Amino acid sequence: MSPRLELLHPYPFQKLRQLFSDLTPNPARSHVNLSIGEPKHPAPELVKEALMSNLAGLSSYPATLGSDELRTNIAQWIAKRYEIDAPNPATEILPVNGSREALFAFAQAVIDPLADQAYVLSPNPFYQIYEGAALLAGAQPWFVNCLAEHRFQPDWASVPEDIWAKTQLVYVCSPGNPTGAVASLADWQNLFELSDRYGFVIASDECYSEIYFGDNKPLGGLEAARKLGRDFTRLVMFSSLSKRSNVPGLRSGFVAGDASILAKFLLYRTYHGCAMSPMVMAASAAAWQDENHVIENRAQYSAKFAAVTDKLAKVLDVALPDAAFYLWAKVPKQFASDEQFARELFKQEHVTVLPGSYLAREAHGVNPGKNYVRIALVAPLAECIDAAERIVRFCNSH
Numbered sequence: 001m002s003p004r005l006e007l008l009h010p011y012p013f014q015k016l017r018q019l020f021s022d023l024t025p026n027p028a029r030s031h032v033n034l035s036i037g038e039p040k041h042p043a044p045e046l047v048k049e050a051l052m053s054n055l056a057g058l059s060s061y062p063a064t065l066g067s068d069e070l071r072t073n074i075a076q077w078i079a080k081r082y083e084i085d086a087p088n089p090a091t092e093i094l095p096v097n098g099s100r101e102a103l104f105a106f107a108q109a110v111i112d113p114l115a116d117q118a119y120v121l122s123p124n125p126f127y128q129i130y131e132g133a134a135l136l137a138g139a140q141p142w143f144v145n146c147l148a149e150h151r152f153q154p155d156w157a158s159v160p161e162d163i164w165a166k167t168q169l170v171y172v173c174s175p176g177n178p179t180g181a182v183a184s185l186a187d188w189q190n191l192f193e194l195s196d197r198y199g200f201v202i203a204s205d206e207c208y209s210e211i212y213f214g215d216n217k218p219l220g221g222l223e224a225a226r227k228l229g230r231d232f233t234r235l236v237m238f239s240s241l242s243k244r245s246n247v248p249g250l251r252s253g254f255v256a257g258d259a260s261i262l263a264k265f266l267l268y269r270t271y272h273g274c275a276m277s278p279m280v281m282a283a284s285a286a287a288w289q290d291e292n293h294v295i296e297n298r299a300q301y302s303a304k305f306a307a308v309t310d311k312l313a314k315v316l317d318v319a320l321p322d323a324a325f326y327l328w329a330k331v332p333k334q335f336a337s338d339e340q341f342a343r344e345l346f347k348q349e350h351v352t353v354l355p356g357s358y359l360a361r362e363a364h365g366v367n368p369g370k371n372y373v374r375i376a377l378v379a380p381l382a383e384c385i386d387a388a389e390r391i392v393r394f395c396n397s398h
Contacts, residue, residue, distance in 0.1 A: 002136070004135055004136050004138070005136075007135045008132055008135060008136075009128070009131065009132075011128060012128065012354060012358035012359055013035070013036065013354075015358050016035060016342075016352075016354060016355070016358065019339060019342065019343060019355070020343065020346055020352075023343065023346060023347045024347070025346055025347055025350040026347065026348055026349065026350050029349055029350035029351075029390070030350065031350050031351075031352070032350070032351045032352070032379055032383050032384075032386060032387040032390070033352045033379065034351060034352060034353050034375045034376050034377065034378070034379060034384075034387055035352040035353055035354040035374070035376060036354075036376060036378075037177065037243075037325065037326065037376045037378065038248055038376075038378060039242060039243055039246045039247075039248055039325075039378060040246075040378045040379060040380070041246040041297055041300055042246065043245070043246050043247045043250075044245055044246070044247075044287065044290070044293040046286050046287070046290055046293070047245065047247055047250065047283045047286060047287050048283075049286075050279075050282045050283040050285070050286040050287075051279050051280070051282070051283045053282070054278060054279045054281075054282035054283070055279060056278075057277060057278025057279045057281075057282065058278075058279070060278060061275070062275040062276055062277055062278050062281065063275060064266060064269050064270045064274070064275040065094070065095075065266060066094065066095035066275075066276055066281055067278075067281045067282075067285065068089070069281075069282075069285045070095055070276075070281045070282075070284055070285040070288075071089035071090070071093040071094075071095065072089045073284075073285045073288040073289050074089070074093050074095070074254045074256070074288050075087050075088070075089040075092075075093050075256075076288075076289075077288045077289075078222065078256060081209075081217075081220075082220050082222060082223035082226075083223070084222065084223055084226040085226070087222070087232075087256050087257075088259065091259040091262065091263070092232065092256055092257060092258075092259050092262060093254060093255075093256050093262075094254060094255050094256070094262050094265065094266055094269075095252070095253075095254050095276050095281065095284065096238075096252075096253050096254060096255055096269075096274075096276070097251045097252065097253070097274055097276055098240055098242060098248075098250075098251040098252060098253050099205060099207045099238040099239065099240040099242070099253040100129055101251070101274065102238055102253060102255055103127075103129050103130065103133060103171070103203065103205060103238055104129050104132065104133040104136075105133075105265075105268065105269065105272060105274070106133070106169075106203055106236070106238075106255070106265060107120060107130075107133035107134055107136075107137040107139070107169060107203075108133070108136070108137050108268065109264060109265050109268035109269075110137075110168060110169050110201050110203075110261070111134070111137035111138060111139045111168055111169060112168065113137065113138035113139075115166070115168065116166065117140060117166050118137075118138065118139040118140065118166060118167075118168045119139060119140050119141075119142045119163055119166050119167045119168065120133070120134035120137070120139045120140070120141055120142065120167070120168065120169045120170070120171065121141075121142050121143075121144055121154075121159065121163075121167055121169070121170040121171065121200075122134070122141055122142070122143055122144065122170075122171045123143075123144055123146050123154045123171065123172070123173055123176065124143035124144060124145050124146060124154075124360050124361055124363050124368055124369075125146065125177075125178055125179070125356060125359040125360040125368055125369045126143070126171070126173070126177075126359065126360065126361075127173060127177050127205065128359075130171040131361075134169070139168065139169070141361075142159070142163055142167070143360075143361050143363035143364075144156065144158065144159060144363075145158070145363055145364060145366060145368045146176065146179060146181070146368055147366075147368055151181055152176060152179035152180075152181035152328070153181055153183060153184075153187055154172075156190060156191065156194060158364065164194065164197075164198045164200075165198060167198060167200045168200055168201065169200060169201050169202075169203060170191070170195070170200050170201070170202050170203070171203050171205060172191065172202060172203065172204045172205065172221065173205040174204070174205075174206065174218065174219070174220075174221075175206075175208040175209065175211070175212070175218050175321070175322060175323035175324040176208075176324070177205075177208065177324065177326065177359075178326050178328050178354075178356065178359050178369075178372075178374040179321065179326075179328045180208075180321025180322050180323055180324040180326055180327075180328065181321065181322055182218040182219060182322040182323055183219065183224075184219065185219060185224055185227060185228070188219070188221065188224035188225075188228070189224075189228055192224075192225065192228065192230060192235075195234050195235075199234070200234065201234045201235075201236065201258075201261060202221065202234060202235045202236070203236055203238065204220070204221035204222075204235065204236065204237040204238065204257075205238050206218075206220055206221065206237050206238060206239050207238065207239060207240040207242065207243055207244075207253070208243055208323055208324035208325070209239065209244075209323070210243065210244040210294055210297075210298065211243060211244075211297075211298060211301050211323055211324055211325050212298065212322070212323040213302055213305070213320065213323070214302075216322070216323070218322065218323045220237060221235055221237045221257075222235070222237050222256060222257060232256075232257040232258045232259070233258055234258055234261070235257045235258055236255050236256070236257035236258055236261055236262065236265075237255065237256050237257055238253065238254075238255050239253055239254055239255075239256070240252070240253035241253060241284060241287050241288075243325070244287075244294055244297070245287045245293060245294065245297070246293075246297055247283075247287070250280055250283060250284070251280070252276065252280050252283070252284040252287075300381070301325050301377065303381055304325075304377040304381050304384045305320055305327075305377060307381060307384065307385050307388070308327075308377065308384050308385060308387075308388035309327065311385075311388045311389065311392055312327065312329065312375075312388050312391060312392065314392060315332065315391065315392050315395035315396065316329040316330065316331065316332065316391070316395065317329065317330035318330070318375075325376060325377050325378060326374050326375065326376055326377070327374070327375040327377065328356070328372055328374060328375075329372060329373050329374075329375055330371055330372050331371050331372065331373055332395055332398070334398050335371075335398070337355075337357070337370070337371065338355035338356050338357050338369070338370060338371050338372055338373050339355045339357065341353075341355075341373060342354070342355045342373060344394070344398075345390075345391065345394050348394055348397070349387075349390035349391070349393070349394050350390075351387045351390050351391060351394075353373040353374065353375050354373060354374045354376075355369070355372075355373060356369030356370065356371070356372030356373055356374055357369045357370045357371075357372075359374060
């Protein structure tokens with residue numbers, strides 16, 4: 001077995017199960033799970049219909065490059081959403097089986113394992129796939145802390161020169177998981193200038209881009225490049241239908257950007273054997289063409305944030321995020337840790353939240369997730385309101 005597997009950390013939800021293993025929650029309370037970022041709204045009917053109408057696809061091998069229709073629809077969606085010229089569907093778009101799979105595989109294709117100590121930079125807190133992808137590719141993760149005093153954006157200025165010199169890949173997550181923070185045009189300009197100087201590739205994880213409030217559309221990486229008069233050199237964005245269209249089980253997304261990088265990534269994926277099913281291609285093509293279900297989805301999340309954020313702000317240090325469906329809440333000082341808060345809340349009120357320290361690593365003298373909890377507003381509105389009221393009661397009882 002690969003010795004690199006020994007480097008992997010337990011996943012946050014495995015740690016959460018262990019944290020609760022000796023607890024018996026209050027039997028008078030029904031369980032409300034706000035820990036996992038799994039969309040719970042119904043899947044769109046048009047996606048179901050497209051799946052059922054294309055079952056003949058079971059009888060053919062799919063192309064790793066995907067269908068012309070799907071790539072064209074994705075390119076048109078990017079053009080409309082970000083108000084830029086459409087990427088070339090033949091060379092700058094590649095369908096993938098969800099952003100998670102692609103974010104992992106991308107590092108395996110990009111990293112040169114023979115290089116002298118290759119680094120992969122990641123925001124901290126972060127989506128744990130970034131770390132695992134770096135380790136299994138033979139690189140060393142370097143965590144860039146995202147603190148409140150920096151708008152929860154990575155503090156790129158804190159990265160030493162010698163680390164930049166050996167950096168091959170930088171993961172960016174905007175809107176961020178778990179903070180919901182969105183990178184500004186100035187943030188992107190700074191990162192692009194660093195990429196020009198040191199030659200690293202940027203992997204921009206944008207799977208939460210369609211969950212926002214009002215007309216405040218999050219800025220995307222490709223959009224930022226165009227606004228700054230740049231092409232897509234060393235830039236690849238990752239997107240998904242999981243959150244946008246409430247179809248996490250469809251396992252459908254795309255990567256878009258630098259054509260030369262995508263050509264090599266396509267070669268990797270051809271050997272990897274991860275082509276998208278023809279039925280999923282058809283359903284995905286339909287989903288990217290339709291915005292009505294996305295608008296409705298966004299409205300449901302907005303209603304939940306409107307109903308609970310002010311309630312929770314009375315007992316937690318929390319505010320409406322820039323985007324995404326998480327609240328990143330600092331726990332009250334009467335609790336010794338985020339773990340204690342989560343344990344006692346689960347036991348007393350049968351509400352599950354995720355300790356923020358599980359989503360981060362101790363780096364440069366601090367764990368930036370310490371004493372925070374991530375609250376995923378994925379349950380139905382009534383359950384979210386009920387859970388918020390329980391959290392308020394719980395905090396007041398302490």
